Amino acid sequence: MSQRRETSEDGNEMLFDHGAPFFTVTNNDVLALVREWESGGLVAEWKVNLGSFDRVSKKFVNIQQDGMNKKYVGVPGMNSICKALCHQPGVESKFGVGVGRFEWLEDKNLWSVSGLDGQSLGQFNGVVASDKNVVSPRFRDVTGRPPPLDLTFAPDLAVKLEEIPVNPCFALMLAFSEPLSSIPVKGFSFQDSEVLSWAHCDSSKPGRSANSERWVLHSTADYARTVIAQTGLQKPSEATLKKVAEEMFQEFQGTGLSIPLPIFRKAHRWGSAFPAASIAKEERCLWDVKRRLAICGDFCVSPNVEGAILSGLDAASKLTEILSCL
Numbered sequence: 001m002s003q004r005r006e007t008s009e010d011g012n013e014m015l016f017d018h019g020a021p022f023f024t025v026t027n028n029d030v031l032a033l034v035r036e037w038e039s040g041g042l043v044a045e046w047k048v049n050l051g052s053f054d055r056v057s058k059k060f061v062n063i064q065q066d067g068m069n070k071k072y073v074g075v076p077g078m079n080s081i082c083k084a085l086c087h088q089p090g091v092e093s094k095f096g097v098g099v100g101r102f103e104w105l106e107d108k109n110l111w112s113v114s115g116l117d118g119q120s121l122g123q124f125n126g127v128v129a130s131d132k133n134v135v136s137p138r139f140r141d142v143t144g145r146p147p148p149l150d151l152t153f154a155p156d157l158a159v160k161l162e163e164i165p166v167n168p169c170f171a172l173m174l175a176f177s178e179p180l181s182s183i184p185v186k187g188f189s190f191q192d193s194e195v196l197s198w199a200h201c202d203s204s205k206p207g208r209s210a211n212s213e214r215w216v217l218h219s220t221a222d223y224a225r226t227v228i229a230q231t232g233l234q235k236p237s238e239a240t241l242k243k244v245a246e247e248m249f250q251e252f253q254g255t256g257l258s259i260p261l262p263i264f265r266k267a268h269r270w271g272s273a274f275p276a277a278s279i280a281k282e283e284r285c286l287w288d289v290k291r292r293l294a295i296c297g298d299f300c301v302s303p304n305v306e307g308a309i310l311s312g313l314d315a316a317s318k319l320t321e322i323l324s325c326l
Helices: 028-039 080-086 137-143 155-161 221-231 238-253 305-323
Strands: 004-007 013-016 043-045 050-054 059-064 072-074 099-105 110-115 120-124 127-129 166-176 187-191 196-201 213-219 264-275 286-288 293-295
Touching: 004 264, 013 166, 013 213, 028 043, 028 305, 127 305, 155 286, 166 221, 166 238, 196 238, 213 221, 213 238, 221 238, 221 264, 238 264, 293 305
Parallel strands: 050 187, 127 293
Antiparallel strands: 004 013, 043 072, 050 059, 099 110, 110 120, 166 213, 166 264, 187 196, 196 213, 286 293
C-alpha cells in the first residue's frame, strides 16, 4: 500500500503505486470496512481488464473481463488508506521516526519505546508491531542494528518470527509520452519470463493524473534474489538500480509489443515484498496477553492486502478488549 513521488528531467512530478497494484476482497468483515472507505472517497473500483502474456508465443492469454472480481485501489494513491488512518480521531502520528527498541518494564507493567537515537518515545500500555523483521536477524543484516524487540520472554512467538521466508522483488517505474496502444489490457502477468512477473498501467487508475502514461513492472522473485545475492541486503547503489532498470526494461521491450523509450525510468528494490509463509493463519495475529503485545501483518494470514487488514483487525480487537479492562 505504498506510493512513490518522482520527478522527471523536465521537472514534472509523477506518482507511482510501486507496491501492491490493487486488492480484492472475499471476507465480509473486510468488505464492510472497504465499503466505508469507498463511501469516504479513500478507495475506488479499478474497472479494467487484466490478463497474462506468454513470452514464448508473444500473445496475450487468459484475459479477464471487467466485473469478474472487483479490484480496489486507493485514491488518489494506494497509500491514501494509511494516510487517512493516521488522521483518525485520537491518533497521534509521528513521521520520520524509527523505533530502535521496545522494552517491557515488568515493575511498571508498561512498554518503554525508544527511537533509533536512543531517545525515549514514551511509555505505553500496549504495543502493536506490523514489521515481520521486528525480531529477525534480517533486521541487523539490512540496517546494521539489533532487532527492536527481544522476545526471550515469549519463546513460542520468537520461534515463529525468527526467520519468515520472503519473496523479494524489484519494481520498475516507467513513464511514456504516449499510450502503449499495443497492449490490450491495463495489467498482466508474464508467463515464461525469468525477469518480469507483472506489469500494470498505473495512470489508468481512478484519481490519477493523465499527464503521462505510467507503468509499473515487477520482477520475478528469482531475478531479485540473484541481484541481492550479488549486492547484499544493504541499500542498493545507484549503479545497481540502473543496471536492474536496464535489464527489466530490455525484457519489457523484448516482448515484441513495440514498447517505445520512456521519458522516465527508475528501479526500486522491494526487499521483503511477499511473505512466503503464513505464521498465524487461524489466530490471524501473534498475541501475548500478559504484556499486551500484538504482532500482525500479511505474514500472519495471507500475503496480500486483505490478509494484512484481517490481521490488523484481529490485533486491534484483542488490544482494545484488554485495555478496556485496565
